[in-house]
Amino acid sequence: MVGGAIIVVATLKGGSGKSTLASCLAVHWRLAGGCPELIDADPQRSLVRLARRERALAGVPVIENCRGTVVTTAREAAIEHAPVIVDTAGFRTAATLAAMTVADLVVVPVKPSPLDVDVMLDTAGALFSGREGRRPKFRCVLTQTTRDSVISRHIRAELAGAGFPLFESELVNRIAYGEAALFGATPSMTEPRGAAAREIAALADEVERALNGTGVAE
Amino acid sequence: MSRKLPKATAETLDDIRRRARPARASSDASPPPPRPEAQPEATSLTAPDAARSLIAPMVKADDVSTALRRARAGEIVERHAAYAAVGGLLPLPFLDTLGVMAVVALMIEALAGLYGHDIGKDRLKVLVASLAGGVGQAGAGVAATAALTKLVPGANVVGMMTSSVAAAAMTRTLGRAFVLHFETGGTALTFDTDAIRTYFASQPTSRQ
Numbered sequence: 473m474v475g476g477a478i479i480v481v482a483t484l485k486g487g488s489g490k491s492t493l494a495s496c497l498a499v500h501w502r503l504a505g506g507c508p509e510l511i512d513a514d515p516q517r518s519l520v521r522l523a524r525r526e527r528a529l530a531g532v533p534v535i536e537n538c539r540g541t542v543v544t545t546a547r548e549a550a551i552e553h554a555p556v557i558v559d560t561a562g563f564r565t566a567a568t569l570a571a572m573t574v575a576d577l578v579v580v581p582v583k584p585s586p587l588d589v590d591v592m593l594d595t596a597g598a599l600f601s602g603r604e605g606r607r608p609k610f611r612c613v614l615t616q617t618t619r620d621s622v623i624s625r626h627i628r629a630e631l632a633g634a635g636f637p638l639f640e641s642e643l644v645n646r647i648a649y650g651e652a653a654l655f656g657a658t659p660s661m662t663e664p665r666g667a668a669a670r671e672i673a674a675l676a677d678e679v680e681r682a683l684n685g686t687g688v689a690e
Numbered sequence: 691m692s693r694k695l696p697k698a699t700a701e702t703l704d705d706i707r708r709r710a711r712p713a714r715a716s717s718d719a720s721p722p723p724p725r726p727e728a729q730p731e732a733t734s735l736t737a738p739d740a741a742r743s744l745i746a747p748m749v750k751a752d753d754v755s756t757a758l759r760r761a762r763a764g765e766i767v768e769r770h771a772a773y774a775a776v777g778g779l780l781p782l783p784f785l786d787t788l789g790v791m792a793v794v795a796l797m798i799e800a801l802a803g804l805y806g807h808d809i810g811k812d813r814l815k816v817l818v819a820s821l822a823g824g825v826g827q828a829g830a831g832v833a834a835t836a837a838l839t840k841l842v843p844g845a846n847v848v849g850m851m852t853s854s855v856a857a858a859a860m861t862r863t864l865g866r867a868f869v870l871h872f873e874t875g876g877t878a879l880t881f882d883t884d885a886i887r888t889y890f891a892s893q894p895t896s897r898q
Contacts, residue, residue: 543765544772570761589698596706598758626695635703 476508476554477683478546480575484598485591486562488581489615491518492649492658494559496672497679498532499658501555504676509553510534513542513560513567525656540566543574555683564598572599577683581615581643584627596636611682613675614642639682641675644668760873763804767865770797771858778857779850790857791818797865805872821864 481494491514498508510529512519515538523534533553537545542558549556558575560568572578580595582588592612599610612631617624624642631638648659648668655661659668770793777789795818802809809817 540761540764541768543761544768566761569758570765573758573762573765586698593699593701593706596703597709600707622695627698630698634699634701637703 476550476556477576478550478556478558478571478574479679479683480558480560480568480571480578481581482558482560482568482572482578483580483582483588483591483595484562484564484568485588485595488562488583488588488591489643490514490562490581491522491559492653493579493581493613493615493643494557495519495522495529495532496643496649496658496660497676498557499530500660500669500672500676502530502532503660503664506555507553508532509549509556511542511546511549511556511558511571512536513538513558513565513571515561515565519559522653522656525654527655527657527661529656529658530661538565538567540570542567543570546571546574569598577609577611577679579639579679580610580612582612582627582631583616584614584618584621584624589627589631592631592636609637609682611637611639611679613639616645617642619644639675639678641671641678643671643675759804760869763801763869763872766797766800766804767862767869770794770800770865771862774861775854775858778854781850786853786857790861793857794818794821794861794864797861798868801865801868801872807872807877 479497481490483490494510498510501508510519510523510532512534517536519529519534520536523529523532535545535549538561546556546558555576558571560571578599580592582592596610614624614628628638628642644667646659646668648663648666652659652662658672659666660672663669773796774790774793777793778786780786780789795814798817799809799814
């Protein structure tokens with residue numbers, strides 16, 4: 473297995489769906505036959521807790537490291553796993569900033585609310601404020617949206633108009649996520665033909681395209 | 691859209707990029723001033739404590755670019771420590787030492803670049819040679835033992851492992867010393883090799 477891509481799910485705001493997004497993508501690629509790994513860099517340990525429940529995120533390994541050494545952990549994990557997905561804290565930590573420096577792609581979940589948009593700007597500012605040449609790709613994704621709502625369309629149009637790269641797919645707010653989490657699962661496991669699983673699959677396709685074949689699960 | 695909603699953001703991605711650029715440029719032009727030795731508060735840390743705090747888990751600095759720069763410095767140090775560990779595995783005695791010193795030179799150059807200093811090849815060679823003299827004393831026992839062990843059939847695996855671990859530890863400690871130097875306002879022209887040797891000798895990793 474060749475070395476994999478490192479995807480960092482980051483925003484400096486809590487409750488935006490980072491852990492849900494990270495776990496859903498990892499489980500999707502696992503069920504598709506890939507070999508992803510999750511790194512829980514959030515001191516709240518949401519992924520570690522999920523993995524301890526009954527269905528254990530379909531066996532996706534979860535490593536806990538919320539220190540600056542997460543960089544080394546991610547690089548080592550990327551030798552045998554593809555992709556490595558790092559879930560970060562909802563506030564500024566050394567681990568978040570360090571992880572962003574080695575990411576092949578930074579995915580920023582944004583709820584359709586001005587508060588989330590403001591913090592997304594801070595996250596993008598952190599990403600672009602480094603001095604060294606290498607900068608990861610950066611994409612926003614709308615999460616916890618209300619289907620066909622005016623506010624979702626408005627925020628999407630605003631972000632696109634301001635030049636922020638945004639995935640077409642979005643994660644609609646559905647009870648399937650909460651119900652699946654009770655079992656330590658994601659909708660791709662509990663309702664593989666459901667709408668939530670289809671949305672996750674569509675988003676995973678877009679993430680793979682954004683990475684341009686840098687080792688994401690086949 | 692059926693209703694007219696106000697703008698969600700007044701900033702564009704280009705605004706953020708532009709804002710980030712001058713911040714980097716200004717920090718390039720004016721590195722942080724050296725801290726007075728007797729300053730209480732944050733600078734009351736001893737040198738080893740301060741060095742450790744650069745790699746510490748929580749960011750205390752409000753300045754994002756400072757925190758990101760420190761994270762990148764730590765990443766450069768860890769990357770080169772890994773390279774040095776591989777260099778230490780070279781089976782030929784003393785050739786491995788040359789390889790590790792080359793890695794150290796590359797690390798210092800990368801760190802200087804990160805902090806906006808052009809160290810220059812000649813100065814780099816002099817610096818690494820000078821460090822090799824002092825640092826070599828601190829780890830001479832390990833280095834000599836590992837080198838000689840590599841000559842003995844059967845025991846050479848132990849020698850390779852020993853020199854690999856020692857090379858990684860030495861590179862990491864040196865890297866942290868240089869990060870501390872740059873973070874406290876040092877430049878490429880103000881390296882105090884004696885201070886760095888003293889710092890190196892005070893680290894537990896140098897006495898392995």
